[in-house]
Amino acid sequence: GFRSLDEIIGRADLIDVRKTSGRASMLDISPLLQVAEGIRTFSEGQPDMVGDCLDKRIIEDVRNGRSHEYSIENTDRSVGAMLSGEILRGGVKADDIDVRFKGNAGQSFGAFLAKGVTFHLEGQANDFVGKGLSGGRISISRQGSRSCEVIAGNTILYGATAGELYVAGTVGERFCVRNSGATAVAEGVGDHCCEYMTGGTVVVLGSCGRNFAAGMSAGVAYVLDDEGDFDRHCNMDMVEIELLDDPADRETLRSILEDHVKYTGSPKAQSILSDWEHSWCRFIKVIPVGYKMLLKDESN
Secondary structure (H helix, E strand, O other): OOOOOHHOOOHHHHOOOOOOOOOHHOOHHHHHHHOOOOOOOOOOOOOOOOOOOOOHHHHHHHOOOOEEEEEEEEOOOOHHHHHHHHHOOOOOOOOOOOEEEEEEEEEOOOOOEEEEEEEEEEEEEEOOOOOOEEEEEEEEEEEOOOOOOEEEEOOOOOOOOOOEEOOEEEEEOOOOOOEEEEEEEEEOOOOOOOOOOEEEEEOOOOOOOOEEEEOOOEEEEEOOOOOOOHHHEEEEEEEEEEEOOOOHHHHHHHHHHHHHHHOOOOOHHHHHOOOOOOHHHEEEEEHHHHHHHHHHHHHH
């Protein structure tokens, strides 16, 4: 027999013609079954379509121990994906790599970011920040004294499996859609937050759009509910809302907020923490019913 596809490429003599009837039987396909002369296989390398992209400069600087500070533009897309690939291939050692950016990041900033890498962005980011986040850390804060409230786009942390994201501002729709393990903080979210979420922890320090937690089957969300009307924004088909009566919830939330301040300097989080004894009761907890039962069974 044959042990590889290479051994049968071009071997038209191995093909049998299936007997048929009707008009198809009138076709003469014997010319197609002739063994061609010459080279049977051909391949060529993939052309470099990326060029001198930002990721390549980051990889080179990390290898040479140079400073990791860059200006970023909205044409710089998927920054971090190539770096994470190099880390997984062993071409770059992930040893607390800390990279800082200023400007407006293009789509998929920090996509698939690997463990051991931290991206700090001072400015704004487009859609799909942290897509497929795989253990890395991303922080986004306003640039200078700009007063823009929305600083990151839609579908952030889509399909994330691990890692952290801290956004000191409002984000767009579908925040943490299909998140399955990352920890995330935003100071306001659009519609469909935590949609189809299967794991991880989300903290929202501001207003929420409609249809929060639609299809959310696992994970936990903590939401600042100063208006007392969060239930109007939440899809209650699979989740329930609780107060933070459990000290463990309060400690988890506090720890996340401390990290949020550490990485973004968020004035809002600082204010909450400065009066923690009176602030924690302003939060509610969103947890899927089935997930809550599972946790209870595991603890028994």
